[in-house]
Amino acid sequence: MLGHTRGKRSAVTCALKCDNACSKAVCNTSANSYFRDIVSAEFSRRTALGAGAAGVLGAAVLALSGPATTAAAAPPGRGPKAGRLAFTPIAPVDAAVDSFDVPAGYDWEPLLRWGDPLFADSPEFNFGAQNAAAQARQFGYNNDYLEILRQPNGKKGLLVCNHEYVNPEIMFPAAPASAAEELERRNIFRNAVGMSVVELERSNRGKPWSYVRGAKLNRRITLDTVFELTGPAAGSDLLKTAADPQGRYVSGTLGNCAGGSTPWGTVLSGEENFNGFFRTDGTSAEDKRYGLGSEATAMGWEQEDPRFDARTPETRNEPNRFGYIVELDPEDPESVPRKHTSLGRFKHEGANVIIARNGRAVAYSGDDERFDYLYKFVSKNKYRKNDKRHNMTLLSEGDLYVARFAGNSPESEIDGTGAVPSDGGFDGRGTWLPLVVRGKSAVAGMSVEEVLVYTRLAADKAGATKMDRCEDVEPNPATGHVYVACTNNSNRGVDGKAPVDEANPRRENRDGHIVEIIEARDDATATDFRWNLLMLCGDPAQGDVTYFSGYPRDKVSPISCPDNLAFDSAGNLWISTDGAPSGIGYNDGLFKVGLSGRERGRVEQFLSVPRDGETCGPVIHDEESMVFVAVQHPGEDGSYGAHTSYFPDYVPDGGTPGRGEVRAPRPSVVQVFT
Numbered sequence: 001m002l003g004h005t006r007g008k009r010s011a012v013t014c015a016l017k018c019d020n021a022c023s024k025a026v027c028n029t030s031a032n033s034y035f036r037d038i039v040s041a042e043f044s045r046r047t048a049l050g051a052g053a054a055g056v057l058g059a060a061v062l063a064l065s066g067p068a069t070t071a072a073a074a075p076p077g078r079g080p081k082a083g084r085l086a087f088t089p090i091a092p093v094d095a096a097v098d099s100f101d102v103p104a105g106y107d108w109e110p111l112l113r114w115g116d117p118l119f120a121d122s123p124e125f126n127f128g129a130q131n132a133a134a135q136a137r138q139f140g141y142n143n144d145y146l147e148i149l150r151q152p153n154g155k156k157g158l159l160v161c162n163h164e165y166v167n168p169e170i171m172f173p174a175a176p177a178s179a180a181e182e183l184e185r186r187n188i189f190r191n192a193v194g195m196s197v198v199e200l201e202r203s204n205r206g207k208p209w210s211y212v213r214g215a216k217l218n219r220r221i222t223l224d225t226v227f228e229l230t231g232p233a234a235g236s237d238l239l240k241t242a243a244d245p246q247g248r249y250v251s252g253t254l255g256n257c258a259g260g261s262t263p264w265g266t267v268l269s270g271e272e273n274f275n276g277f278f279r280t281d282g283t284s285a286e287d288k289r290y291g292l293g294s295e296a297t298a299m300g301w302e303q304e305d306p307r308f309d310a311r312t313p314e315t316r317n318e319p320n321r322f323g324y325i326v327e328l329d330p331e332d333p334e335s336v337p338r339k340h341t342s343l344g345r346f347k348h349e350g351a352n353v354i355i356a357r358n359g360r361a362v363a364y365s366g367d368d369e370r371f372d373y374l375y376k377f378v379s380k381n382k383y384r385k386n387d388k389r390h391n392m393t394l395l396s397e398g399d400l401y402v403a404r405f406a407g408n409s410p411e412s413e414i415d416g417t418g419a420v421p422s423d424g425g426f427d428g429r430g431t432w433l434p435l436v437v438r439g440k441s442a443v444a445g446m447s448v449e450e451v452l453v454y455t456r457l458a459a460d461k462a463g464a465t466k467m468d469r470c471e472d473v474e475p476n477p478a479t480g481h482v483y484v485a486c487t488n489n490s491n492r493g494v495d496g497k498a499p500v501d502e503a504n505p506r507r508e509n510r511d512g513h514i515v516e517i518i519e520a521r522d523d524a525t526a527t528d529f530r531w532n533l534l535m536l537c538g539d540p541a542q543g544d545v546t547y548f549s550g551y552p553r554d555k556v557s558p559i560s561c562p563d564n565l566a567f568d569s570a571g572n573l574w575i576s577t578d579g580a581p582s583g584i585g586y587n588d589g590l591f592k593v594g595l596s597g598r599e600r601g602r603v604e605q606f607l608s609v610p611r612d613g614e615t616c617g618p619v620i621h622d623e624e625s626m627v628f629v630a631v632q633h634p635g636e637d638g639s640y641g642a643h644t645s646y647f648p649d650y651v652p653d654g655g656t657p658g659r660g661e662v663r664a665p666r667p668s669v670v671q672v673f674t
């Protein structure tokens with residue numbers, strides 16, 4: 001085993017991306033007890049799986065097909081279309097190999113790379129001489145969430161993506177030559193995170209895209225871009241600082257990880273590991289619960305930007321202004337992006353929206369921290385077709401819930417090995433516990449503002465179920481069923497930490513699992529649900545105890561550490577991974593998973609990303625036989641001048657260092673096509 005996570009996640013990733021969250025004390029020390037509710041046979045696995053697609057399509061929203069597209073309810077009773085995108089699964093690629101692999105018959109090329117010039121006046125990327133002004137006008141680093149919106153004619157598109165963090169050790173030589181150079185680097189990093197919006201064009205459907213330099217909608221969001229806070233906590237004392245005495249506007253967004261695309265054409269992005277950018281007293285219960293510490297930060301921005309030093313009365317609330325779901329309208333380059341306090345503050349992986357049958361917007365979001373929680377927001381107001389201005393207010397007002405799971409098998413059968421209980425599945429019922437309802441706090445002793453700013457503490461009090469790191473949480477547009485990627489939790493069941501439970505059934509869960517949630521009456525606004533585990537990930541060939549909903553273990557691609565989720569038009573689930581399977585380690589990949597009938601639980605690997613990289617932001621346009629991924633932190637375990645990856649500018653025969661101009665890895669968005 002390499003380090004404290006499964007497979008190949010490196011110490012570099014842990015330090016730069018998550019502020020070493022996994023090697024520090026667990027943030028959630030609440031005494032939240034394990035909740036178990038033995039329920040009757042009506043909630044058996046057969047029933048849970050059999051509810052299936054029929055009858056719930058009215059609640060679903062079809063995938064976006066273009067910037068102006070709005071949600072359309074699919075006709076009830078019509079099953080998913082047969083998907084295209086036929087492929088023969090690739091074999092897993094050894095982690096020592098630096099290559100990007102796709103199935104036979106497919107080709108790939110980068111669409112946008114770190115440093116690509118986005119505007120007419122943008123300097124060309126110059127790897128050896130990068131500067132902050134250039135970076136602000138170029139594509140950012142470590143792309144994560146990705147959306148490709150298409151106009152109806154298929155020839156124009158709009159790419160939206162976020163940039164989570166930077167890898168200084170492979171961007172620059174080890175030591176800056178001077179204090180001035182060190183400051184310039186910090187400024188480059190500030191301009192390399194955030195978000196990008198870039199127009200695309202191509203000759204026809206199914207053909208690879210090119211990005212349009214200098215296009216009207218191209219935009220960079222950096223730490224200097226102003227965001228407006230919305231919802232009940234906006235303007236509250238908890239969000240006021242000396243620089244923003246009204247508590248209503250925040251410069252920039254941080255730690256943007258996964259996201260989601262709304263039915264009204266905007267893009268959501270989750271502020272995840274924001275804590276690592278702030279230096280605080282580190283003494284309050286709130287600081288501790290959010291992993292805020294007193295050490296100097298890895299980025300060091302507190303040296304010249306006082307807001308990252310939260311140890312003064314003037315800046316104490318600065319960290320309270322990050323940790324939200326942000327919403328960006330990519331069609332309006334002048335728009336002020338928003339931070340929605342109604343969805344709570346935690347390490348949001350992302351958020352995904354579905355329109356319920358009664359017209360309310362329902363957003364699901366996970367808190368990616370060991371033993372943290374799964375949340376659901378239900379809008380007060382209803383979605384209106386073709387009214388983007390109205391729909392952009394939906395996430396500003398509504399009810400917030402947190403999930404509690406109860407299993408239906410005896411505790412003795414959930415023994416921590418991953419062995420399937422005697423009723424044939426890991427399953428049970430769940431409850432959405434209220435945190436804020438009809439504008440009022442549902443948590444004793446906490447105001448609405450406190451619930452929305454210190455959401456983790458509110459959820460502790462409510463008695464939520466501690467999960468194995470919820471990453472992407474996404475409703476399937478074809479069925480309304482919700483999928484939760486629990487990426488891993490090596491602390492599950494050890495050292496007096498929370499024990500295994502039926503929803504998190506493996507001790508030292510290093511490979512992760514996928515939860516399937518079926519809302520009561522297939523109503524996305526319901527306050528109770530049924531659930532089951534779609535799979536326990538791992539590599540059966542290496543003896544891992546795995547479960548694939550009964551699909552033969554010897555016929556699946558090994559998969560570990562599920563992270564981002566997406567769906568194709570046939571309703572298949574696609575999973576990208578962050579942490580390859582098992583001891584020898586494979587490169588991360590993208591996997592297709594069947595959800596219904598005989599295909600349920602069948603895992604097939606579609607692509608593999610380069611050495612040290614993570615597969616992010618999958619976008620599946622199966623009707624065009626195209627797939628897009630954001631390749632994050634390729635070559636992250638290398639160093640400047642001794643790189644472990646030369647992605648994406650390989651010479652045609654692969655392998656050896658790139659085409660001459662950039663002899664270093666560049667995080668990039670890749671398009672795969674036939």
Ligand code: FEO
Binds near residue numbers: 164349368471
């Ligand atoms: Fe940034 Fe939860 O992965």
Ligand code: CA
Binds near residue numbers: 407408409425502
């Ligand atoms: Ca069970």
Ligand code: CA
Binds near residue numbers: 258349563564578
């Ligand atoms: Ca992620």
Ligand code: CA
Binds near residue numbers: 259260472564565566
């Ligand atoms: Ca997703």
